[in-house]
Amino acid sequence: MxxxxxxxxxxxxxxxxxxxxxxxxxxxxxxxxxxxxxxxxxxxxxxxxxxxxxxxxxxxxxxxxxxxxxxxxxxxxITAEPDAETGGPELCPQNRRGDQRVPQPHFYKPGDDGVLRCLFCSAPAHWGGEPPRAWRTPDGRVWTLASEANEHGVAQYEDPYIPKRYTALALETMYADQGDIEPVDDAGAPPYVLNARSVNRAPAPL
Known part of the structure; x- marks a missing residue:
């Protein structure tokens, strides 16, 4: 040839x-x-x-x-658990649409670590059991579910006045000598943050 x-x-x-x-x-x-x-x-x-x-x-x-x-x-x-109030999939606090900023479902996409996470709020698709939306500690402080888990995929909680996030186990350990921490289901979604990756158009705060 x-x-x-x-x-x-x-x-x-x-x-x-x-x-x-x-x-x-x-x-x-x-x-x-x-x-x-x-x-x-x-x-x-x-x-x-x-x-x-x-x-x-x-x-x-x-x-x-x-x-x-x-x-x-x-x-x-397909595997998402229905939301107790709407009967549909849990809505993402960051993925909101239009001038009224109507919450939309999470949009999951595989990350570099192989974990399926929401493109908007970074919440993993599977928590291994849905964590409470917030914990109330003995001092009356309410720690809301953060948008990101820790490096092991465990849910973290945050307070607007403390620049650090803690897991439920860490909160329980911190307040062990003051009393028990209590799950709070009606604390509301994490605060909305307008960012370049969202589909929102209204710049004014909610």
Whole structure:
């Protein structure tokens, strides 16, 4: 097989497309089965084909990741627990739409760590048991559920006047000598934050 010139390569590729004996190949089929040495020889004379191939590989990779994200989001939606008040999936405190900032469902997408998290509030799709929306400590302070869990995926709670988040176990340990902490279900959603990734248009605070 002589692959020294462009004409030689073109002639051989024509033969590959129509080798006879009733065999016919499409260019797409040929591109998928082309052996390495033949492809390397081809790229020497047609470098634009290498660029197109690389672009096609990148697009296929993006499409694969998009399909995986879609499948993961579908699984999260199917397995989501209904909200007690609305009967539908729990609404995201950050994903709000329109001038009235109507809360929308969480939009889950796999992160770099492989954990499925909401694109807007970073809440994981599966907590391993829904955590309380807040805890009331013996001093009367109400710690609301934060938008991000810790590095182990455990829910964290925050107070607007304390620049640190704590898990329920940490709060229980902190107040062990003062009394028990109590779950609070009606504390409301975490405060809304307007950000560039949201779909909101109204700049005024709620």
């Amino acid at each position: 002589n692959l020294d010139t462009a004409d030689d390569i073109r002639a051989f590729l024509r033969l590959c497309l129509d080798p006879g004996h009733g065999i016919k190949r499409t260019p797409a089929k040929l591109a998928g089965i082309m052996p390495g040495p033949l492809e390397e020889a081809l790229m020497r004379f047609a470098p634009h084909l290498a660029e197109l191939r690389d672009d096609a590989d990148q697009q296929e990779d993006k499409a694969r990741k998009a399909r995986e994200a879609h499948a993961a989001a579908l699984a999260a939606w």
